[in-house]
Amino acid sequence: MIKVKGYAAQTPTTDLAPWDFQRRDVGPHDVQFDIQFCGVCHSDLHQIKNDWFEGIFPMVPGHEIVGRVIKVGDKVTKFKVGDLAGTGCMVDSCRECENCKRDLEQYCLKGNSQTYNGLEQDHKTPTYGGYSNTIVVNEDFVLHIPENLDLAASAPLLCAGITTYSPLRHWKVGKGHKLAVIGLGGLGHMGVKFGVAFGAEVTVLSTSPKKEQDAKKLGAHHFLVTSDPEQVKAAQHTFDFILDTVSAEHDINMYMSMLRTDGTHICVGVPPKPSMIKAFSLLGGRKSLSGSGIGGILETQEMLDFCGEHNIVSDIEMIDIKDITTAYERMLKGDVRYRFVIDIATL
Numbered sequence: 001m002i003k004v005k006g007y008a009a010q011t012p013t014t015d016l017a018p019w020d021f022q023r024r025d026v027g028p029h030d031v032q033f034d035i036q037f038c039g040v041c042h043s044d045l046h047q048i049k050n051d052w053f054e055g056i057f058p059m060v061p062g063h064e065i066v067g068r069v070i071k072v073g074d075k076v077t078k079f080k081v082g083d084l085a086g087t088g089c090m091v092d093s094c095r096e097c098e099n100c101k102r103d104l105e106q107y108c109l110k111g112n113s114q115t116y117n118g119l120e121q122d123h124k125t126p127t128y129g130g131y132s133n134t135i136v137v138n139e140d141f142v143l144h145i146p147e148n149l150d151l152a153a154s155a156p157l158l159c160a161g162i163t164t165y166s167p168l169r170h171w172k173v174g175k176g177h178k179l180a181v182i183g184l185g186g187l188g189h190m191g192v193k194f195g196v197a198f199g200a201e202v203t204v205l206s207t208s209p210k211k212e213q214d215a216k217k218l219g220a221h222h223f224l225v226t227s228d229p230e231q232v233k234a235a236q237h238t239f240d241f242i243l244d245t246v247s248a249e250h251d252i253n254m255y256m257s258m259l260r261t262d263g264t265h266i267c268v269g270v271p272p273k274p275s276m277i278k279a280f281s282l283l284g285g286r287k288s289l290s291g292s293g294i295g296g297i298l299e300t301q302e303m304l305d306f307c308g309e310h311n312i313v314s315d316i317e318m319i320d321i322k323d324i325t326t327a328y329e330r331m332l333k334g335d336v337r338y339r340f341v342i343d344i345a346t347l
């Protein structure tokens with residue numbers, strides 16, 4: 001077994017603190033890489049707080065993981081020692097169900113292995129995430145990070161990046177479309193970058209008036225403050241797509257009133273409580289309510305290569321790991337500019 005230093009929540013009510021644990025030795029198909037940076041996703045906070053379901057504790061969060069390969073198994077063909085490597089939200093899947101066969105491991109019908117707060121494919125061994133100094137992952141779930149990108153700023157691509165890239169590609173959002181992104185946080189700011197890169201006219205729908213300048217700097221064409229009923233009224237029947245990245249309770253009906261006929265509201269944010277949808281919000285304009293979860297491994301690599309070609313990374317604020325609780329508090333207040341990334345050297 002390999003000794004690992006990490007940060008863990010021991011229970012849903014305790015702050016994260018240093019915790020030593022072990023990972024499996026490098027098997028024939030495994031890649032071990034030393035973690036240099038790990039992004040802080042709102043899902044980390046939801047999970048250590050048991051917002052969604054009862055978690056597996058101790059929990060080492062982190063699924064936006066990047067670093068350099070230090071060891072490979074003897075059957076590994078895709079990586080060599082010294083390569084940059086990344087891992088997102090999954091470390092394995094069944095590989096044989098209909099969705100795995102379609103490169104949609106995120107929707108594995110037998111349950112994929114989440115990077116933390118999950119179980120390996122033996123359905124017994126708990127997984128531990130990227131708030132730690134090293135990780136061992138089957139090579140099929142390790143991604144190549146383009147060398148030309150800033151490594152720390154590329155970490156959030158592994159979750160915030162793919163979670164916004166995938167639905168925009170699936171719905172072919174691009175030139176001629178009006179796209180609204182709700183919530184200018186970690187996911188939202190990547191949604192803006194990809195929406196703009198794909199040629200859409202992008203509006204940010206925000207509760208934070210002070211983020212307007214940043215939204216424009218990120219490339220958004222318009223900015224709308226959703227607490228102002230006049231602005232919401234003026235935007236009725238405007239958007240072809242809404243990408244909803246909100247982490248907390250919000251009124252989806254109000255947002256759907258801003259969709260055009262045949263428009264689609266895509267949920268990627270996962271508030272702890274269920275949302276109430278009025279049938280009228282859907283039938284008045286034949287609108288669709290949909291959702292999307294991260295992305296498959298093939299598409300995640302495609303997204304990373306696209307980012308390498310177009311020089312797209314996340315806007316980040318680097319933190320020491322000891323400041324993680326303060327970062328969570330700021331995240332809860334919507335005060336993220338626009339993704340915290342942990343410098344793992346501070347572990």
Ligand code: NAP
Nearest residue numbers: 042043183184185186187206207208247269270293294334
């Ligand atoms: P984040 O950085 O905290 O951003 C969320 C943003 O939502 C905030 O910055 C804020 O933006 C807005 N917001 C917060 N509370 C709101 C409210 N009550 N009403 C309206 N807007 C509100 O979080 P994140 O890391 O981007 O994650 C967002 C959500 O996506 C989380 O629930 C996370 O678990 C989920 N997620 C899902 C997937 C997936 O596969 N589908 C993957 C990753 C994360 P403004 O200040 O602009 O209003």
Ligand code: ZN
Nearest residue numbers: 041043159160
């Ligand atoms: Zn995430």
Ligand code: ZN
Nearest residue numbers: 094097100108
């Ligand atoms: Zn499967």
